[in-house]
Amino acid sequence: MTANHWHPSATGAALRQRAALLAKIRHFFSQRQVLEVEVPVLSHRATSDPHIESIPAEYCGNTSYLTTSPEFGLKRLLAAGIGDCYYLGKAFRQGECGRRHNPEFTLLEWYRCGWDDRRLMLEVAELLGLVLGISQVQSLSYRALFLRELQLDPHSASDKELTACVGRTIALSFTPGDRAECLDLLMSHYLEPAMGEGITLLYDFPAHQAALAKVVADEQGTPVARRFEAYVGGVELANGYWELTDSAEQLQRFQADLQYRRSHSRPTPPFDERLLLALQAGMPECAGVALGVDRLMMLAGGYGSIEEVIAFPIARA
Template sequence: MPEISSWQPTASLDNLRRRAALLADIRRFFSERQVLEMDVPILSRRATSDPHIDSITANCSGEVAYMATSPEFGLKRLVAAGIGDCYYLGKAFRNGEAGGRHNPEFSMLEWYRVGWDDHRLMIEVGELLSWVLKIPKVYSYSYRALFLQHIGVDPHRASFEELRAEVARVLELSFEPAGRDECLDLLMSHHIEPNMGDGITLVYDFPATQAALARVEEDELGVPVARRFEAYVKGMELANGYWELTDAPEQQRRFEADHRYREDNGKPVYPFEDRLVQALEAGLPDCAGVALGFDRLLMLACGAGRIDEVIAFPIERA
């Protein structure tokens, strides 16, 4: 195969045409449902506090600014201001993310539905994915049900020792997991996700310790769970949705907890989005929101194995 010059796109022209068509199709999907497309800043004086995501910094008129890791904060501020159902379809940026499914600059679809909870939004996510990917089968499982099916333990009640034993039983690792959540993440990503099958799988009621910006409520067994969900297709995570937290003091507490975690683990500490706390104080209506990786969705639609097959110029050629 002849060497491709570095000025050329890594994606085929056919895939780039499919990219354009999918962008148009998604915009039509939301237009028909009367969900407004919104533009929010991708350059901000605030950054993510998520301990597992790092922002890309920029020098802006002599001040430090941050490239948005998602449009979440801006969209929530608009919902609090009364804009109603809305979505963003555009660029987001994350530092240190590169590989077969990642690029530091990527495209994200994120939308919010006022008056909805996570279960109602799950249905719409399933409808969108089924329509785009032509996959009729959509399965929904609680996080507990998946672990009982694939591992045989209740993830909400199992001890660290029990989970660590299950990790040792089903995985070959060169290190010891540091805690319960690391055990759960390893079992999910390395054992459960690869065995989900070819349909669309929606997983809900995650452990309360993994709530991020979602509400925490008791499930039918009286166990506190995070009211959030994730969507998978062929073992690839595509979307992460929340029944959104509307409690301003709790939001402040979680931001501060994220900061302490970052400090304790030697990670960069950024100024968090205090304006989101102000928006919650003003009154964020009950709503559910979800972020979906557009490039990954396109990979599945095109049958591509790597993200550079569906974007013109990944970081190596940017």
């Protein structure tokens, strides 16, 4: 540790910009009568998502977890009848460090009752356009992006075709394990950089990437996950769903997550039964989205590292 580590890593100007950004976000939702709410950041349950790890914390001799997202708390409020709402605050994820990652980060997450993913992604574009001063927006399906850039249909291509596509487009020192890994590699290493400037709204993901989104047949009869991601200049900022409301289907997905974790020798924390109870009670049809505020701040201020927009990142916490 060097002597200057007591100093914040962000400048005073950056912190004032950050405060203005948070105020702008709150004004955006106030104008639209979306209620700001708080939910716990310390929970008795960890995430079951196979690709995200919770940070454990001891509480009265029991293991609790810092929440990776306010999602389950917000959905319980929706089931209780709170209506359109949003959370703007801290979330925590294990092992997330880097130029665009910090284990403690600021997340904006909001839900719109009676909306689907298509309608919500337009509101996301409104917010991003307002904050970043961008008017250029392109909306296209996951399939359309693959066809445009790789002349490959990600839904119907065989495993062999996907592996061959990875081999000719990305320099790797290993062979991808399955089609899911192939698609992830093609997206992160090839397609995201090809998105160009402006806001890109990508929708109708492969069904196996549904997470907590509904799965519905598209116009070609292919089952797709009704979720979307929002990018600016190839940087992912937001991930949204037409939310799953079926408690039985939610239970099956929790169980599938835990089975994946077991098969890959990962921790298998108990899933959140309170969410299942909320869904059984009747969560309204809705769409929800989570947006990384620190990354948004980086783009808004032209910063190259997350440490430049956080007063005390993990190295100085």
